[in-house]
Amino acid sequence: xxxxxxxxxxxxxxxxxxxxxxxxxxxxxxxxxxxxxxxxxxxxxxxxxxxxxxxxxxxxxxxxxxxxxxxxxxxxxxxxxxxxxxxxxxxxxxxxxxxxxxxxxxxxxxxxxxxxxxxxxxxxxxxxxxxxxxxxxxxxxxxxxxxxxxxxxxxxxxxxxxxxxxxxxxxxxxxxxxxxxxxxxxxxxxxxxxxxxxxxxxxxxxxxxxxxxxxxxxxxxxxxxxxxxxxxxxxxxxxxxxxxxxxxxxxxxxxxxxxxxxxxxxxxxxxxxxxxxxxxxxxxxxxxxxxxxxxxxxxxxxxxxxxxxxxxxxxxxxxxxxxxxxxxxxxxxxxxxxxxxxxxxxxxxxxxxxxxxxxxxxxxxxxxxxxxxxxxxxxxxxxxxxxxxxxxxxxxxxxxxxxxxxxxxxxxxxxxxxxxxxxxxxxxxxxxxxxxxxxxxxxxxxxxxxxxxxxxxxxxxxxxxxxxxxxxx
Numbered sequence: 001x002x003x004x005x006x007x008x009x010x011x012x013x014x015x016x017x018x019x020x021x022x023x024x025x026x027x028x029x030x031x032x033x034x035x036x037x038x039x040x041x042x043x044x045x046x047x048x049x050x051x052x053x054x055x056x057x058x059x060x061x062x063x064x065x066x067x068x069x070x071x072x073x074x075x076x077x078x079x080x081x082x083x084x085x086x087x088x089x090x091x092x093x094x095x096x097x098x099x100x101x102x103x104x105x106x107x108x109x110x111x112x113x114x115x116x117x118x119x120x121x122x123x124x125x126x127x128x129x130x131x132x133x134x135x136x137x138x139x140x141x142x143x144x145x146x147x148x149x150x151x152x153x154x155x156x157x158x159x160x161x162x163x164x165x166x167x168x169x170x171x172x173x174x175x176x177x178x179x180x181x182x183x184x185x186x187x188x189x190x191x192x193x194x195x196x197x198x199x200x201x202x203x204x205x206x207x208x209x210x211x212x213x214x215x216x217x218x219x220x221x222x223x224x225x226x227x228x229x230x231x232x233x234x235x236x237x238x239x240x241x242x243x244x245x246x247x248x249x250x251x252x253x254x255x256x257x258x259x260x261x262x263x264x265x266x267x268x269x270x271x272x273x274x275x276x277x278x279x280x281x282x283x284x285x286x287x288x289x290x291x292x293x294x295x296x297x298x299x300x301x302x303x304x305x306x307x308x309x310x311x312x313x314x315x316x317x318x319x320x321x322x323x324x325x326x327x328x329x330x331x332x333x334x335x336x337x338x339x340x341x342x343x344x345x346x347x348x349x350x351x352x353x354x355x356x357x358x359x360x361x362x363x364x365x366x367x368x369x370x371x372x373x374x375x376x377x378x379x380x381x382x383x384x385x386x387x388x389x390x391x392x393x394x395x396x397x398x399x400x401x402x403x404x405x406x407x408x409x410x411x412x413x414x415x416x417x418x419x420x421x422x423x424x425x426x427x428x429x430x431x432x433x434x435x436x437x438x439x440x441x442x443x444x445x446x447x448x449x450x451x452x453x454x455x456x457x458x459x460x461x462x463x464x465x466x467x468x469x470x471x472x473x
Contacts, residue, residue, distance in 0.1 A: 056300025059323070061087035065320075065324075066317070072335075073173025077173045078117050079170065095116075124165075131149055182332055191256075191344075195256045199257070202273060205263065205277070207322065208277070208322060210329070213230055216228065218250075227250045231255060236249045238258075244380065246380065263276050269284055281318040346400055351393060355389035367402055375397040376396060392448060438469070449467060
């Protein structure tokens with residue numbers, strides 16, 4: 001709870017006789033003291049959180065806008081607004097009555113919705129252009145034109161209406177998707193927060209997948225990003241296994257380890273968590289350029305002043321969306337009512353001693369193949385259908401009650417996983433090095449290195465490749 005949400009006011013007490021507390025009164029006073037201590041702790045925690053994730057006043061309208069998008073507006077409502085001043089909302093188009101029993105629109109309705117949205121956007125562009133031609137003079141303006149004029153009353157500039165006409169934007173609500181995402185994330189949230197803490201990352205960042213994917217476990221973007229954290233393949237390979245057999249971007253917990261490492265690296269480079277968060281969307285190099293251009297690390301100033309060509313609507317609003325998502329998650333019952341969590345599968349990990357097919361691994365641990373597949377969302381089709389083996393060295397998730405069979409794991413790897421650390425280290429291949437030499441150097445096996453990196457043949461080893469090396473001690 002933030003300090004602003006605490007009601008610390010109370011009526012001034014009247015004068016009263018002093019008396020020795022009775023036993024019941026003493027107990028009540030003790031409970032009051034405990035409550036006061038809890039309030040003090042909440043204030044301290046809120047202050048610590050605010051220092052890690054500050055809330056610039058310049059972003060307050062944007063945060064309020066995204067709270068409404070996440071928690072107020074339906075996916076069948078479209079907010080027509082200014083894409084720079086998010087508090088300037090022209091209208092909200094409501095298509096909720098069109099939805100069928102399944103809560104969806106049919107194809108014809110979706111096409112008509114797009115037509116109506118474009119018509120509304122064009123209507124407000126015309127109004128803004130007329131205001132520009134009239135210089136904002138009230139003479140001859142209709143009621144809606146005067147309302148739009150008043151929205152920009154405090155915006156400076158002689159061309160403000162013409163510029164606003166080029167910024168009219170539509171944003172669909174996300175209430176249903178956000179609520180469903182909260183149900184899916186609830187089963188994972190405590191473990192995700194533990195992982196982030198172990199990596200030295202603010203646990204509040206566990207809500208980032210809500211703005212990346214609304215915690216859709218099967219999310220894929222048009223440009224190839226995957227999983228709840230929406231890692232691109234190239235970035236994902238820096239921290240996880242991403243190849244033709246295994247894609248750990250699809251695993252919500254392993255990708256949380258990866259996101260924590262990535263965020264921590266950017267925080268080390270950029271110096272501030274708001275900048276590291278924004279870099280998750282815009283790139284560390286892009287945010288470094290923004291800092292140099294604006295001459296400040298204040299994310300509020302950067303969002304307001306930076307005009308980089310690639311720093312568009314999504315990047316400019318990413319941190320504000322995070323703050324809004326944190327607010328909604330903190331008050332989810334108030335916004336949505338009780339949300340029943342979708343339970344996350346409970347499992348433990350064992351490291352495969354050698355490559356094996358899914359059905360073989362399932363037999364060894366005594367569970368059906370489909371249950372093993374469900375516990376390991378990183379499996380890709382060739383592993384799932386049994387046409388390829390699960391690589392040796394892979395950390396396989398099995399039910400808590402499953403037997404280990406002939407599967408093996410090292411105590412050192414298990415200890416590292418408990419601490420939220422990866423069970424591998426990196427090695428950059430030098431000229432003349434072979435897999436056998438590298439395996440001897442680190443006290444591991446060629447098979448384990450091949451399994452962890454997807455290297456099928458030794459000749460595929462290239463100078464400069466960063467190999468993941470299993471930790472054996």
